[in-house]
Amino acid sequence: MLDNLNLLALAPLLNIQLLLDGIFIGAIFALAGYGLALVWGVMNVKNLCQGEYVIMGGYFAWYAGTIGIHPILAMPVAVVVMFGFGWVIYRVIISRVVDKDMFTSLLATFGLAIVIQQGLNLAFGPEVQIAQSGLETRSFFDGAVTVSEIRFVSFVICCVLASLIVLFMKNSRMGQAIRATAQDARAARVMGIDTDRVYAFTYALNCAICAAAGVLISMIWVIQPFYGLTHSIRSFVIVTAAGFGNLPGVILAAFGIGVAEQFGGFILGAELQQATVVGILLLVLIWRQALMSRRRQALA
Amino acid sequence: MVISNRFVLAAVAAVAAIAAPSIAFAAPCGTITLGSAISFTGKYSTNGIHAKNGYDIAVKRVNEMGGVKIGGKCYNLAVKYYDDESTPARTAQLLERLIKQDGIKYMLGPYSSATTKAAAPVIEKYKIPMVEAEGASRSLFNKGYKYLFCVISTSEQYLASSIALAAEIAKKMGKKPGDVKVAMAFENDPFSLDVRAGVIDDIKKHGLKIVIDDKLPRDLSDMSATLTKVRALKPDLLLISGHSKGAATAGRQIAEMKIDTPMIALTHCEAAKIVKKYGGAVNGFLCPTQWAETLSYKGKYFGTAAEYDKLFKATYDGYKNVPYQAAQASAAVLVWKEGFEAAGSLDTEKVRDALAATKMQTFYGNIKFSKAGNNIAKPMVLRQIQDGKFNVVAPAKWASHKVVYPRMAK
Amino acid sequence: MTTDTTTASLAVREAASGTARRRITRNDVMMYAAILVFGIVAPIIFPNYTYQIAVLWLMVLFAQTWDLVGGQMGYNSLGNIFFFGAGMYICTVTQIGLFTDVGAYTSSSDGGQFEFSTEQYYIGVAVGLVLAAIGASVLAVMLGWIVFGLRGPYFAIGTLGIALGAGELVGAWEWVGGGGGIPIPVYPGSGDGKAFFYYALCFGTAVATFAFLKWLYSTRFGLAINAIRDDEEKAEAMGIHTLRHKTVAWAISAFFLGIAGGLFGNMTGFIEPLEVAFPVITFGIFMVAMALLGGKGTMWGPVLGAVLFHIIKETTWTYFLGWQWVALGVIIILNIMFFQQGIVGWMQEKWPDLFGIEVDRSLVADTADDRARGRGV
Structure with missing residues (x-):
């Protein structure tokens, strides 16, 4: 571990590499994280199958690759199909748990996660799959830092998607309705907003965002039916740290976790890369709790 | 309740009639x-x-x-x-x-x-x-x-011949074994850890030097942190073992990060179908196999x-x-x-x-079988990916092709 | 804790949890006797099923200990499996460490060659199980200070994180074999002898857990944790030291889970962190599913749920080949969507008299009215 720290100090370019890798991948985490912040904030659903939606999105890209279409072109299809899928899931399952107590949605979506994982496993087998972007890698500083173009492209796509979502939330009727419902569902209903429709739309939108993230992930990392859980955990870390309805916070938290993972993997060893995520989750929870208890004391 | 004898007899006869052919004509096995x-x-x-x-x-x-x-x-x-x-x-x-x-x-x-x-x-x-x-x-x-x-x-033989090969090549090039740097990335599971234990014994035997000894997580989808280390320390031999997912992830990221280690050996190449997935990018990888057609x-x-x-x-x-x-x-x-x-x-x-x-x-x-129960009469062979084909390169007795060193991605 | 609880349903719930406090009737005695007799006779009548019935008792224990915290106290943990794994590792390391060097035994190059004598084996298991129970409880107390400030979903996710993180950390800990796992000392005797030995221990532990929890729910402590479930703020206002109660309840749960872990490790014969010791998405979820299926917050619900779940699982699991997990997911979803109160909960609502619940009819009428008026508000 000390050796690794030493190495970082001796070769500062390595820090740049890790930082870049972390930010590029963090941008994708931000998408899934924002989706979770949306459903959590608007409809109070803790969606534990967030990661499974990401993986499902990835399989679209993989499939496109196998039939000779560039995987990135799968994104519109994935987004539309997953939007419809999310709508159906909302109607069939989520609408029945949305107003129940907090644990209910967590467990129901956990059940859903198991079904999706196994469904993917039955459909595509447990092999690790990838989608090939076919793009090149660029070297900087004499090859000491490499940036693959696909990472950069996906970063740009993430930015575009995020801006679109922001514009949508600000300007469209549905976006405004979603924000109104998030503030006060009952008041929104009184004002004539069909909150059930808003919920369905929000949930479907989340699925679509996750699918977009999945398409990008499959071109950078690898996907497998059982890889969803870590993506879900990352989303939870991001939302717990950033809170809901706070897009800058989500983006910052996502970059943070992306970078922390890279440095964690480098310094502590790759076997602790995932433990780093979980560790950050616990730290964030404890930190929040400390804030809360201070507030409670202040109130008392 | 009384059941007449005749009824019982009839029943027995019926059963016998049904059973008889199957006795007579049943397969003798x-x-x-x-x-x-x-x-x-x-x-x-x-x-x-x-x-x-x-x-x-x-x-x-x-x-x-x-x-x-x-x-x-x-x-x-x-x-x-x-x-x-x-x-x-x-x-x-x-x-x-x-x-x-x-x-x-x-x-x-x-x-x-x-x-x-x-x-x-x-x-x-x-x-x-x-x-x-x-x-x-x-x-x-x-x-x-x-x-x-x-x-x-057994597992210690999986990557053993790649280490012998690296030592041999170093000798030919006039390098001291102690100057041959080895990087290892092994999945944290019983199989890969056993492979690792065998590899470490072999590395000691040949006197090579370990510069990286990382363990990969079970749900492996990213090993860029490890590969960043590899690029910084420039080892001569990179060993990876992590079932199919390890091979798939390594294949992708080694190409993407332009890792130019001259010798790379990894397990489960065939199972991960890396040639189909990455084509020329994995040219020259060494893959141990239990058997080859x-x-x-x-x-x-x-x-x-x-x-x-x-x-x-x-x-x-x-x-x-x-x-x-x-x-x-x-x-x-x-x-x-x-x-x-x-x-x-x-x-x-x-x-x-x-x-x-x-x-x-x-x-x-x-x-x-040895006394312990493992098969001692069959060697493990090492194949190299050469232009999309798996060719046996070691041990010498079974080799059909010469090993290509340093490896060249295409 | 739950937001939709009306005062009326609170009254019913309190009456319901009163089941444990009523007098023991003759029916009860018959039932206990029947279960005890089954437990003792089963390995003799069905010697071939000893192992599976032993696992059944562990499942019952899982569901009960989960229900103590999740059902009776309202803290839905997704990470109770942590104590199972902790107990398993503590027990195993004790069994080995008492007599030889653990690091050498677990090293993947040539570990696990030490021969344990019969005496050493039994001493190891005995000491190991005791330490597993105590160690798991101590861990529960330590973690309790951290996680019990978390409420609702944060508690569930936090505990899930602990269980996942523990698997990763143990996997990185070379002294206990890391991801390579540990082969457990071999039982000195025949296969049947081993099955019977562990059967007896599993059955005994499950019965002890049941008896202890039954007694616990009849005490002031039981009332206090019920009060925490129903309204933590009020409970605190009434002078209940909630953190202390929550921590103690979790430690009790951990105590029995620790023993279960030690037993299961020995029965499996080989342990490793992610699949055997901290199997978050198998046993970790099973225990929640079983308690929910039977009816959480009841005495018999978890028992019934575990028995049903285990029987269904063992009889049908092998014929689904691949679909069994889909089936499990669907069961959880349906359970949550339509049948949240579980079997025993449903029975209590349907035939309250059978459970000796004295229901104030006027309150029940109110509750029904409330339900009819506005569920979805």
Whole structure:
């Protein structure tokens, strides 16, 4: 571990590499994280199958690759199909748990996660799959830092998607309705907003965002039916740290976790890369709790 | 209540009439049922199913050739399977079930070292012999198990020849062994850790120097942090082991990060289909294999390795290459067959002794068990990906091509 | 804690949890006797099923200990499996460490060759199980200070994180074999002897757990944790030291889970962190599913749920081949969507008299009215 720290100090370019890798991948985490912040904030659903939606999105890209279409072109299809899928899931399952107590949605979506994982496993087998972007890698500083173009492209796509979502939330009727419902569902209903429709739309939108993230992930990392859980955990870390309805916070938290993972993997060893995520989750929870208890004391 | 005698007689006669033809014309062979708890679901299921196909094709072959003959009586083989869901937590339960409830007295192994480690103590307790083909861990064979037999080469041999090769090349280039830097990235699971233990012994033996010793997480999808280290420290040899997902992730990120290590060896290349996935980017990778269809092995059941390869592809759809996981599973069934016949009995103790004395030639290679139960008559071979083909480059006795050093990505 | 609880249903719930406090009737005695007799006779009548019935008792224990925290106290943990794994590792390391060097035994190059004598084996198991129970409880107390400030979903996710993180950390800890796992010392005797030995221990532990929890729920402590479930703020206002109660309840749960872990490790014969010791998405979820199926917050619900779940699982699991997990997911979803109160909960609502619940009819009428008026508000 000390050796690794030493190495970082001796070769500062390595820090740049890790930082870049972390930010590029963090941008994708931000998408899934924002989706979770949306459903959590608007409809109070803790969606534990967030990661499974990401993986499902990835399989679209993989499939496109196998039939000779560039995987990135799968994104519109994935987004539309997953939007419809999310709508159906909302109607069939989520609408029945949305107003129940907090644990209910967590467990129901956990059940859903198991079904999706196994469904993917039955459909595509447990092999690790990838989608090939076919793009090149660029070297900087004499090859000491490499940036693959696909990472950069996906970063740009993430930015575009995020801006679109922001514009949508600000300007469209549905976006405004979603924000109104998030503030006060009952008041929104009184004002004539069909909150059930808003919920369905929000949930479907989340699925679509996750699918977009999945398409990008499959071109950078690898996907497998059982890889969803870590993506879900990352989303939870991001939302717990950033809170809901706070897009800058989500983006910052996502970059943070992306970078922390890279440095964690480098310094502590790759076997602790995932433990780093979980560790950050616990730290964030404890930190929040400390804030809360201070507030409670202040109130008392 | 009284049932008349005549009624009973009539009933007996009727039953006899139905039963008689089946007695008269039934196949003269009995059945020997082997048992196996193997992975149909979960993360090992691809290889679990390869193994099952291997078992099935050999059972079919043995039965076609007249079954097992013991003392003038013949028996067909059959296999009873359970799904262990790729977790050793299920293995012990399912073996108990096979042994106690289904009365199975002869076992075939599960897939993976972890599940085999859970299986071995159970069969040992019940004194039920098991021939396994998918648990390579060296630590299975230092526990004094008497009922465990393994047809494959143990885990420390997987990457051993790549280290010997690196030392040899260094010598040729006039480098001291101590200057040869080795980077290792091994998955944190029983199989890969055993491979690692073997590798470390070999590295010490040849006096090479370890510069990176990373362990990869079980749910591996990113190893760029490790590869960043590799780029900084410029090792001469990079060793990776992490089942199929390790090979797939490594193949992708080594190409993406332009890692130019001159020699890269990794396990499970074939299972991960890295050539199909990455094409020229993985050119020059070294891949250890238990068996290859190009080797000149020959046996009486399947003929040569190439013939087995052909038969397997004809029997099962969707195989471009026959994975060695299937071939060695078939070999395990053949060992059972010969074991039964050599014992001339169905008594588990006698069969065990006969198995221990096995000495046979098969399409999979020679099989002869050490006292500990592992196969010592078959080498592990190292293949290099050369222009999309897997060519055997080491050990020298089996090599068909020369190793290309340094490797060149295309 | 739950937001939709009306005062009326609170009254019913309190009456419901009063089941444990009523007098023991003759029916009860018969039932206990029947279960005890089954437990003792089962391995003799069905010697081939000993192992599976032993696992059944562990499942019952899982569901009960989960229900103590999740059902009776309203803290839905997804990470109770942590104590199972902790107990398993503590027990195993004790069994080995008492007599030989753990690091050498677990090293993957040539570990696990040490021969344990019969005496050493039994001493190891005995000491190991005791330490597993105590160690798991101590861990529960330590973690309790951290996680019990978390409420609702944060508690569930936090505990899930602990269980996942523990698997990763143990996997990185070379002294206990890391991801390579540990082969457990071999039982000195025949296979049947081993099955019977562990059967007896599993059955005994499950019965002890049941008896202890039954007694616990009849005490003031039981009332206090019920009060925490129903309204933590009020409970605190009434002078209940909630953190202390929550921590103690979790430690009790951990105590029995620790023993269960030690037993299961020995029965499995080989342990490793992710699949056997901290199997978050198998046993970790099973225990929640079983308690919910039977009816959480009841005495018999978890028992019934575990028995049903285990029987269904063992009889049908092998015939689904691949679909069994889909089936499990669907069961959880349907359970949550339509049948949240579980079997026993449903029975209590349907035939309250059978459970000796004295229901104030006027309150029940109110509750029904409330339900009819506005569920979805």
